[in-house]
Amino acid sequence: MQQFLPMFYETLFGFTALFILTKVLGKTQISQLTAFDFISAIILGELVGNALFDKEAGIPEIAFVIVLWGSLLYITEIISQKYKRTRSLIEGSPAIIIHKGKLIRDIMKKNKLDINQLQNLLRSKDVFSIQEVEYALLETDGTLSVLKKSSFQTPNKGDMNFPSHEVNLAVTLINDGEIIYDNLKEKGISEGWLYEQMHEQGYTDVKDIFYAEYIKGQDLLLFPFENRIHKRYES
Known part of the structure; x- marks a missing residue:
């Protein structure tokens, strides 16, 4: 029974420390995680997990790992907030996949996005035909933002016999x-x-x-x- 007590204390400490760390760094919705956020979360979990099951690692070692990694994340966040040009490097930037109704194949290729994946992302936005789309942007979290052509917007202006008008991007x-x-x-x-x-x-x-x-x-x-x-x- 005694051999489980150190693991209990270390797990409890790791849980509390990670909870405090997320409060300090700020919370991000899972659906809005960037690639950097995703990798950071995996590495942090791996570091804490290894420290928990390492017989030579105790609470001081776990605390050091969490504080060190948390400090690196905090510094990175400060840099991206203060120096705007670093945001595209750290967080990435949106990519225009469809521009004025036309597929930009070079951008799709650069982002490793094939037509089947694009169609799947469009269907998640209730778009079942590319011809309905005026603009489509691939966001940094991998989701797709869609601006439909005016004749396909709700309510459907084509059904109501309203004239179509030019669609402009903000x-x-x-x-x-x-x-x-x-x-x-x-x-x-x-x-x-x-x-x-x-x-x-x-x-x-x-x-x-x-x-x-x-x-x-x-x-x-x-x-x-x-x-x-x-x-x-x-x-």
Whole structure:
């Protein structure tokens, strides 16, 4: 019986330490795990498991493994938050699989996605024909985001004899207080126009904007940093 007591204490400690670690690092839904998150979870579980069944490893060794791995994950998260250019390397970036109704075969090949897999992902979005799709993006967690053609959107405009119209994809123009110049250039939008739209909504500094989204023919959608709004009202 005594031989099981150390394993009991170590398992209880490992469980508690991992629970605290997930609270510190923040929680991510299983369906939203990136490849990096998935690998990190497997390695962390493996490290703790090996420490539990190693006769020479006790609570100090398990604590060291958890703290060390947790620190590495925390540092990685800080780097990806502070330096935006590292996000595509660490977390990956979405890939456009279908653009304006056409399959982008090079992107599919790059992401190791064949037509059968694509059809399976589309069916999970209640899409049973590629001709229904205007845009399809493969997200970093492996799921597919779909924007249907206007005639196939709910309610079905084709059945109601409504005329079809152009479908436009939303574009991020400001992210975390920084202008995404590549997207401005792609959409043919000037920086002056962006500032003009900000001024109309009561903002002068890009650093006050957490997120800005543009869709052709619509007003610019702005989300400011909440803490900076409160500071402005307090002052």
